[in-house]
Amino acid sequence: MTTYPNSQKTLEIIKQLVSIPSPTGNTERVITFVEDFFRSLGIDTYRNRKGGLIATIKGIDDTKHRMVTAHVDTLGAMVKEIKDNGRLCLDLIGGFAWNSIEGEYCQIETSTGKIYSGTILMHQQSVHVYKDAKTAERNQQNMEVRIDERVTNKAEVRALGIEVGDFVSFDPRVQILSNGYIKSRHLDDKASVGILMKLMEHIVQSELTLPYTTHFLISNNEEIGYGGNSNITPETVEYLAVDMGAMGDGQQTDEHTVSICVKDASGPYHYKLRKHLVALAEKHHIGYKLDIYPYYGSDASAAIGSGYDIVHGLIGPGIDSSHAFERTHISSIENTEKLLYQYILSEMVK
Structure with missing residues (x-):
């Protein structure tokens, strides 16, 4: 039987994930990375038309399903305009502040796949x-991308193959420190994706039998609001999003416990499922914090907003400085x- 959890191994796969550029709308490489990982374990997968990945592990009860999701798409940008001075004007992908990317190294990917480096500056x-x-x-x-090429005007930039609509990704600058901290852009939500990947590896390698058929959705459109609002089977009863817990003034969430969200901008999460998660944490001596995120939405809330008749919840690791230097x-x-x-091995709420 494999040792679980081995969180150091989880950190290592998180480092691999954040190092693969994947702004919303351009997630093929990272989806393929996760897909290959699942296939190496013999897990059945398919992609939805939006490009998200769904993996399924059959359970004892196939009449009631669970869905667990984490998103692999990240914040990023697109080229909005090629400026007269040979620099690029950006349009943001996802909800973050301009100042959080000032001075950041980035890469521009053309429609033919060519990569250029740059820096985001005033x-x-x-x-x-x-x-x-x-x-x-x-x-x-006021902010623009300085391309690391000899360009001084629009024509010279276009000669490189760069055009409006090209994706711009931010350097994650990932570091795993000896004292257990990991700092990087895009821990939202690649930390959770890494957690799901190692959990599924453990299920397969330990030959665990789940009580219910469980679908694992690796969503690729969460940052723009609709990653988890489709491909939910009619048998699905419970839908759990695994996404970051946001820290700040007035919040309980920290970097050492699991966050259990009770409410976000969409409203309260399912009360019985929340209490079930708390009971599991207390029974198994798992450090947790309850919290409310007033400016937050998840794939679980997107699913509810799409009209699915499901029980929805949200948990995740606590992340400092969300949508910035996490x-x-x-x-x-x-x-x-x-x-x-403990959740995927438990009985459903009643």
Whole structure:
């Protein structure tokens, strides 16, 4: 029987995941990475028309299903305009602040697959030239991509093959520290995807039998609001999203426990399922925090909004500085793994 959870191994696969560029709309490479992982385990998978990946493990009861989801798409940008000075104007993918990407290295992927490197900077960047370099608003008009090529005008940029609509990905700058912290962009939600991958590996290698047929959706459109709102079987009763817990003033969530969300911008999560998750955490001595996220939505809330008659819940590792320079700790990963494991082996709520 394999050791589970081995959260250090989970961190290693999270590092691989965040290192694969996958802004919403351009997730083929990372979906293939996860798909190959599942296929190596002999797990049945298929892709929906939106490009998401669904893997299924049959359970004892095939009349009632569970669905567990995590999303592999990330924040990013698209080229909105090629500027007269040979730099690029961006349009953001996902909900994040302009200042959170200032100074970041990035890559531009053309429609033919060619990759160019660049840096996201203020137009008024040099304090030796621009009086308002420190005070100018960080917005679409003022921020631009400096391409690491000899280009000074639109024609020279287009000669590289760069065009409006090309995807721009941010350097994750991932680091796993010896004290258990992992810091990187895109831990939302690749930390949770890594958790699902290692859980499914354990199920297969340990020859565990689940009480219910369980579908695992690797969603690829969550950051724009509709990744988990389809492909839910009629037999699905419970739908659990595994996504980050957001930290900040007034929040209980931390980097060392699993977050159990009780309410977000869509409204309360299913009360009985929430209490079931809490009972599992307390029974198995799993560190957890309950929390409310006022400016947050998940694939579970997207499914509810699409009209599915399901019981929905949301758990995940606590992530500091969400949608910016994110960080969590191995203890939060481990507690999330433990709760998810106990959940998929438990009876459904009544």
